Amino acid sequence: MSKRDRNTVGIFSRFLDLLYPAVCEICQVPLKHGYSLCQDCRNEIPRIISPFCKKCGEPFDGNINAEFRCQNCDGLKADFSFARASLRGLSLSFRLVHGLKYQRQFFLARELALFLKETLEKDPRFAEFKSAILVPVPLFWRRQQWRQGNQAYELSRELSRLSGHENIEAIKRIRPTNTQTKLNRKQRLSNLRDAFQIRKKHASTIAARKVIIIDDVFTTGATAHECARILKEDGRVNDVAVLTLIRG
Ligand SMILES: [Zn+2]
Ligand SMILES: [Zn+2]
Known part of the structure; x- marks a missing residue:
């Protein structure tokens, strides 16, 4: 410089x-x-540390040494290899995400991306994703306009600056979806059907690559699954992992 x-x-x-x-x-x-x-x-701020579900990242209190899947993930179909969150879903972490998401405090993304970087470095499974592309979960344009930004994109961009991974908005949301807060996983999946599409201009860039989907909160995994599904099917992506700030 x-x-x-x-x-x-x-x-x-x-x-x-x-x-x-x-x-x-x-x-x-x-x-x-x-x-x-x-x-x-x-x-x-409480991090998620072992033991946690190897599929969805749900933390458990107690002593479990073997790799395990939680009851929710047993027999559940998910098109991502694994999902990992940095922080426990407690009031403090939610307060920070709330500021980023609803109060336009986009400067917080810089701070919060440090937690994501910490997880990328500490979870050995991300070693396989060193040259992966970061893909933020998109909002429908109208919601993005209303919020004046997309929290997942802000986190992804800041993480990209810290980690050197490419950040590409490879997915777009092609229709508005109802708010998912009160829906169970099955209802969420049907709410999200045909909601996402690969952006054509990025199709050749992501083909045969690995992707890390970035979002603020992982709750039932319905959004992550639907994004992973189209990345693999329509985007011909090789492998998909999920990294979120909070496990809700
Ligand atoms: Zn302080
Ligand atoms: Zn699980």
Whole structure:
């Protein structure tokens, strides 16, 4: 980086400090490092650690040493190889995602992507996905316009900057879907049928590659399954893993 570039970056981050008050999002302690959480709060946010379901990432309390699948995943069809989430679905982690998703605090993506990077590095199964493409779960354009952005895309883009993976919006949502919050998995799957399509301009780039689907929350896995299904069938993708910030 040239001296001039460094100055520009410095001026830019000082400008951002004016726009966004540089205090920790959780404890309000003043910050100087350009992120949104202080080190103490960052360390305290509960990560998902072993044991967890090897298919859906659901954490379990207790001592299980062998690889296992949870009861939900037993006999369930899912077109992704495995799904992994970084953080437990507790009020603190949901509060941060809520800010990103509904309050247009897109600057939080930079902070939250650090958790995703941590998981990419710590879960040995991602070693097979070193040259994979990151594909964010898309929103329907009208919802994206309403929220002024897509939280999955923001996370994916920031993770791409940190990890060096390519980030490609290879899937589009071609029809609006009802909110899934109150639906069970079966209802979610039928709600999502024919909701996604591969973007033609990216079809040749993703063919025969591996993909990591990026989203903010993994709940029943219906969205991840439907995205994985079209990536494999229509996009001819080789293998699909899922990485989300929270296991809801
Ligand atoms: Zn703090
Ligand atoms: Zn499971």
